[in-house]
Amino acid sequence: MAQRGGGRGNEYQRQQQALRRAQEQQARQVERSRKEAEAASKRRERERKAAYQEQQAEQAQVRTIGVEHEVEQLGQLLRDALVGDPPTTFERRRRTYTPTVLDERLWSRPEPSPRWEGFAPPEPGGLSAVLGLGRKRYEAEVAEARVRFDEAQERHRRTEEKRLEAQERKRAEHRQGEEQALAEVTAFNRQLDEEREAYRAGEPAAVEAHLSAVLSASAYPLGFPHEHRVAFRPATGDVLVEIHLPPEGIVPAAKGYRYVKSRDETNVLPRPEKERKEIYASVLAQVALRTVYEILTSDPDKIINGVILNGHVKTVDRATGQEVSPCLVTLSTSREQFGKLRLSQVDPAACLKGLNALVSPNPYDLEPIRPIIEFDLTKYRLMDSMDVVAGLDSRPVLVQLTPTEFEHLIRQLFEAIGMEAWNTQASKDEGVDAVAVSKDPVFNGECIIQAKRYSKLVGVESVQALAGVVEHKRAAKGILITTSWFGRASHDFARQHGRLQLIEGPELKYLIKEHLGKDVIPGPVPPKRRPSR
Template identity: 90%
Template sequence: MAQRDSGRGNDYQQQQALRRAQEQRARQSERERKAAVTASKRQERERKTAYQEQQAEQARVRTIGVEHEVEQLGQLLRDALVGDPPTTFERRRRTHTPRALDERPWSRPEPSPRWEEFAPSEPGGLTAVLGLGRKRYEAEVAEARVRFSEAQERHRRAEEKRLATLERKRAEHRQAEAQALDEVATFNTKLDEEREAYRAGDPAAVEAHLGAVLDASVYPVGFPHEHRIAFRPATGDVLVEIHLPPESIVPTARGYRYVKNRDETTVLPRPERERKEIYASVLAQVALRTVHEVLTSDPDRVVNGVILNGHVKTIDRATGQEVSPCLVTLSASREQFGKLRLSQVDPAQCLRGLNALVSPNPYDLEPIRPIVEFDLSKYRLMDSMDVVAGLDSRPVLVKLTPTEFEHLIRQLFEAIGMEAWNTQASKDEGVDAVAVSKDPVFNGECIIQAKRYSKLVSVESVQALAGVVEHKRAAKGVLITTSWFGRASHDFARQHGRLQLIEGPELKYLIKEHLGKDVIPGPVPPKRRPSR
């Protein structure tokens, strides 16, 4: 009985111990679970904090980027004042740096075949003593010699090919080096010729060099580099037409901010007034910088002044067509511009001091009329000739040479009050002279053709002038002759609306009125029949 009680007590103790162990494991498991939950929450908080810090850092970096963009826009002019011009004739010269040929692929010969690699093993031991297998060995030697000879022949051919390839590569390399050296020499020779032509004031050389200068000018990303240049040797003025950056070059955001409770990055907008002020400053800086770079890149002082037109390429919202409104136009002489301390000026006020015309609302692309409304780059102009001084009393115009007559017409238009230039023969597309005036009668660019005729000028000549006027987009075409035009020509000119015909009698009057010379145009035109 005592033994049974003792057994039951032991069972009870074991059950209690087992229960306590289970409870202890359960408590341990709960502690581990809670610890895991706590760790998971901590990791989630840390991940969220890291994410928010990353988003805030990205917003800060983007803000710094925008601030840097705006800072660059404010330094456009000052950047050009530091250091040398964008390029010079000397810096445009090319040099040739010889390149060594990498001969490693063909310089190392393959190892020659060795007989030991082909020779069969000689018989040994008892076989050698008894002389057994001798014939077989000799056959193997003969076969090995054949294979050895073939290997030597393959090696010889491979070596010949390697040496031939190496020599060919060397020859190609020498040829390429000689060609590169010749190209550099040819380029530099042409550059030297251009340099001399520049000193002489050749329009093509001046335009080419100044074009290279503007091409080499470094602007921030997004700025256009398109330009057109025309040089007037008669006055020393250079006409520069540049494309200005669009209004989108000014960042619309002042900065960025990350909002934690919404988990989003918001844009801090730049006020419209500030955007307009920055854009107006950019246009003024680009205009002043362009004039500065043109004048400082002219060591021979061939250029006396700069006429600048700044256009912006955009889309007309009313028509959907591409347009290029002019937003800035100015004319400055070298002497006038040289008095400016560009490092100290306010760009917008400086333009006003130069009497520049600036769009009243450049941010809205409100256009202005350029100071010079023509494109001289369409024409190749030639040096002027004084014909009037050589005219005798009552000269007959038809006895002048064609060139003399064309220059006389140019001098007539200059005396009327216009700026005029003759074009080079064979390069004028039927244009003998170009004249420009702000007079509302002429309203801009005139294309002039001079016909030193003694008979009727055909209507085809009038129609051809109309085609040139349209092609050159000129404001007006003037056809002047020492003879006369037919009724069809007058009707065509009247219907076209932008053609003016000047016959011999009217030409005689104009020369008398403006040049003080009494001339005889040519034959008297026949009387016209009255219109029915």
């Protein structure tokens, strides 16, 4: 008995030991699974982190490539104009009419007509038909079916009428639309032909409209302004153009981007200030040269003899916070002079210097320069048209003033502009009608004014005489104002002298309107200049 009890005790111990081993094995398995799961989680986290870092590095590289592309675009503004599509021409502005076909599928298919077979009731059959049973009921059903059939036919007829009406209406609308489209294209092309002839004749409005279309069609990178104003002087063949240049912010401040893994951040690599200034100066030079190039190459009739360009930039003064529009580039060039340039080979900044252009010494800092044409001569053509208002007797005609009245009017004009001015004595003026002193510390000098109340061409000898007085008096500048106009020789002489400014009737009209609030008629309209061939 004792042995049997001992055997049972040993068996129990073996079972307990087996149970403990199973539990330990299970615990080891759970621990192993936990460690494997933890290792897998860490591995996935490392892979996720590596993928994230790789993505951030790629994004930094993509942003760097984008900045490099922007700078590359800024460096080839002039080249793009030379190798791209030609400037807008009258032929490219023409429109073409292409007829369209009306899709009649919605109205071309009539609905099927009602068929009696679909309404007729079945005739009696079998014994009923032989004995004549149900005949009255059948006839009543036929009568009802006939009514429904007639109603269906009437509905079909009305539906067909509506379909045919809609079809004819759509055809009429289509014909009308096609006729209108053809008429619009024909009218546009007819007007374009008239503009073309007016352009060949050198009419200012036609020349200005065409050149505005040319400059508007010029494709620049995103962020470049497209504002401009154009005025054409038929007496000399010169085009006055004012363009808005891109602000200094057009040059990317970042040179590139770099992702730093240790700090999990993307750092901006700043572009050196010297490099930014050099790129911006190059952009301004390229835009100026490109504008002149597009104007002259879009003029196959050679109506334009020269281009005077002022480039302004709309921005905010960092010192005052006020909106300003300083002039950063101004140049004057003839067709012959500009035609000798090989623009594909030039350095833009050096090319401007060779054209004797005036460029801001610090364009990036918005340091302004004085434009070649000091007064804004483009507005007058936008405000009034001399050809339209010349016959209005209610407005004063300047050539009808006395010489003394005209000289005092000019003196008052310069006072309104912001200068101190005096009229000289008639017997001692030595060809000087008024003297003005600028309040601008940059100008800081006397300005000799001579007024010509003429109704015909002012000869070049008058301009040469004013130049002699300017030199004799050691004046800072000489201004010759007339109610009529100057010839090309006078404009060439004044441009070469450098300290003379000529103001013709249209410009005088604008200045008086702008500063004195008087709407005047200067004098006769200048004769149209024959275009050079």
